Amino acid sequence: MMKPDHRGQPAVPCLACPLRMKPAFKDKSDEEVRFIQATKLEHRFVAAGTDIIHPGQEDAELYTLFSGWAFRYKSLADGRRQILNFLLPGDLVGLQASLLSASAHGIEALTDVELCTFPRKRIWDLFVKMPALAYEVAWLGSREESLIDENLTSVGQRNASERIAALLISLYRRADALGLVNDHSFQFPLTQQQLADALGLSLVHTSKTWARLRRAGLFAMSGGRLTLLNPRLTARMASLFDRELEPRPLL
Amino acid sequence: MMKPDHRGQPAVPCLACPLRMKPAFKDKSDEEVRFIQATKLEHRFVAAGTDIIHPGQEDAELYTLFSGWAFRYKSLADGRRQILNFLLPGDLVGLQASLLSASAHGIEALTDVELCTFPRKRIWDLFVKMPALAYEVAWLGSREESLIDENLTSVGQRNASERIAALLISLYRRADALGLVNDHSFQFPLTQQQLADALGLSLVHTSKTWARLRRAGLFAMSGGRLTLLNPRLTARMASLFDRELEPRPLL
DNA sequence: CGTGTTCTTGATGCCTTTCAAAAAGGGTGG
DNA sequence: CCACCCTTTTTGAAAGGCATCAAGAACACG
Numbered sequence: 001m002m003k004p005d006h007r008g009q010p011a012v013p014c015l016a017c018p019l020r021m022k023p024a025f026k027d028k029s030d031e032e033v034r035f036i037q038a039t040k041l042e043h044r045f046v047a048a049g050t051d052i053i054h055p056g057q058e059d060a061e062l063y064t065l066f067s068g069w070a071f072r073y074k075s076l077a078d079g080r081r082q083i084l085n086f087l088l089p090g091d092l093v094g095l096q097a098s099l100l101s102a103s104a105h106g107i108e109a110l111t112d113v114e115l116c117t118f119p120r121k122r123i124w125d126l127f128v129k130m131p132a133l134a135y136e137v138a139w140l141g142s143r144e145e146s147l148i149d150e151n152l153t154s155v156g157q158r159n160a161s162e163r164i165a166a167l168l169i170s171l172y173r174r175a176d177a178l179g180l181v182n183d184h185s186f187q188f189p190l191t192q193q194q195l196a197d198a199l200g201l202s203l204v205h206t207s208k209t210w211a212r213l214r215r216a217g218l219f220a221m222s223g224g225r226l227t228l229l230n231p232r233l234t235a236r237m238a239s240l241f242d243r244e245l246e247p248r249p250l251l
Numbered sequence: 252m253m254k255p256d257h258r259g260q261p262a263v264p265c266l267a268c269p270l271r272m273k274p275a276f277k278d279k280s281d282e283e284v285r286f287i288q289a290t291k292l293e294h295r296f297v298a299a300g301t302d303i304i305h306p307g308q309e310d311a312e313l314y315t316l317f318s319g320w321a322f323r324y325k326s327l328a329d330g331r332r333q334i335l336n337f338l339l340p341g342d343l344v345g346l347q348a349s350l351l352s353a354s355a356h357g358i359e360a361l362t363d364v365e366l367c368t369f370p371r372k373r374i375w376d377l378f379v380k381m382p383a384l385a386y387e388v389a390w391l392g393s394r395e396e397s398l399i400d401e402n403l404t405s406v407g408q409r410n411a412s413e414r415i416a417a418l419l420i421s422l423y424r425r426a427d428a429l430g431l432v433n434d435h436s437f438q439f440p441l442t443q444q445q446l447a448d449a450l451g452l453s454l455v456h457t458s459k460t461w462a463r464l465r466r467a468g469l470f471a472m473s474g475g476r477l478t479l480l481n482p483r484l485t486a487r488m489a490s491l492f493d494r495e496l497e498p499r500p501l502l
Numbered sequence: 503c504g505t506g507t508t509c510t511t512g513a514t515g516c517c518t519t520t521c522a523a524a525a526a527g528g529g530t531g532g
Numbered sequence: 533c534c535a536c537c538c539t540t541t542t543t544g545a546a547a548g549g550c551a552t553c554a555a556g557a558a559c560a561c562g
Contacts, residue, residue, distance in 0.1 A: 131378040156451030200407030
């Protein structure tokens with residue numbers, strides 16, 4: 001059912017990386033980009049539904065998500081699962097797993113995914129030779145933490161509708177920053193089970209609340225795309241303040 | 252009611268830091284410790300109940316918590332508050348706040364607190380001159396993220412009793428690693444309101460569940476100290492609880 | 503020994519979960 | 533192109549965990 005991994009060469013060199021061109025990312029010096037390119041030996045392809053990093057894995061590599069969506073998750077012994085956060089193109093994949101000795105969480109490809117590999121052996125190299133990049137690694141780690149903070153606040157304090165609104169706005173803004181939003185609509189590949197696991201709600205209640213908000217005109221879905229009909233209202237509903245997203249580093 | 256900040260010189264130089272002596276911490280070269288000492292100009296004292304870093308603050312410094320407890324939190328517009336994680340001696344305070352442009356969260360002193368100041372201006376210095384320390388900063392950031400992952404999993408998936416058990420075990424283990432546990436008991440300065448904010452539960456329900464677990468013999472409190480009467484049971488309760496007691500088919 | 507904070511307890515209601523099962527899609531092979 | 537199977541989504545009904553309201557008890561402190 002699940003296709004195995006597939007490895008290969010990137011379609012384009014990092015210097016011409018289409019992701020890097022996007023305004024969401026900070027500019028880098030040619031020297032830095034060359035260092036990155038020299039370090040990233042290969043592309044890795046992972047099929048939707050497959051683990052990129054297994055829970056407990058001890059030799060996880062560091063990646064940059066080149067295309068597709070993924071999510072980090074944690075499972076309890078009896079099968080309950082919490083999705084911790086979602087990963088979109090440009091996000092680091094496996095920083096925590098590659099720094100700590102064993103991964104306390106799993107990372108699964110939500111869609112088919114393309115990864116740029118940053119061998120864990122060379123992370124130390126990067127700290128020695130390219131402090132500017134090391135700093136950006138730490139920066140990206142802090143940014144991820146801040147996303148998790150937001151999710152924890154959602155799950156701990158918001159009711160079902162507010163949680164959905166908060167998640168929608170967050171994903172919408174991140175997709176928008178990547179230029180993935182057209183006319184308020186973007187590819188939305190989550191199943192409701194995944195939604196439920198991310199929101200800390202049961203599947204049934206998620207479905208009912210989701211349907212209610214859709215019927216209320218908050219958003220519409222068709223062909224795997226979600227259209228946020230009223231982003232301002234959605235943000236208000238989540239009691240989130242819109243913050244300008246500043247450009248972030250891409251490794 | 253709240254005493255203002257107070258600044259002063261540390262009682263002892265970093266080379267003789269009593270915290271550093273503890274087995275919980277890795278050894279460092281004298282050179283590294285000297286670098287640290289040269290960077291940490293001053294001690295800062297913050298009274299219990301006072302913010303160490305305000306929500307939205309843009310010029311937050313980086314600290315190491317030298318003594319006392321603190322917590323990171325996030326508030327919603329209507330006053331709801333989520334405590335994200337607790338900070339114990341040796342933890343970095345304000346890493347996220349000092350790397351990102353504005354702090355998305357607040358950090359409050361839970362008890363009177365002593366901080367070693369690491370001026371944010373010199374963080375970059377550290378990445379350039381001391382890559383080993385920079386790496387450890389990133390490592391500590393990942394460790395904090397992993398603690399938050401665990402809290403998010405608790406709040407999203409565990410019921411009230413399990414959440415309390417999970418929090419108790421986590422704090423117990425961290426305190427133990429610092430040598431703060433004697434005979435299964437340690438200083439426990441949280442109010443129930445703070446417990447509730449950390450667990451994502453109402454104050455009332457927290458109080459009732461807390462009392463029930465105490466009466467069930469899971470732990471005891473007296474004189475501000477908490478004694479975990481059965482750590483093994485508490486740990487088991489945090490992930491499974493009574494799921495095992497389910498009747499099974501007999502053929 | 504007052505006064506404000508924190509903790510406890512009882513009562514009521516609703517948000518969310520659980521159980522159950524039908525409906526809707528999606529993909530595959532005949 | 534339709535039959536068939538498996539996954540995903542939707543709905544209904546009932547139970548329960550947790551929130552909310554209210555107020556008294558226990559503490560802490562000046």
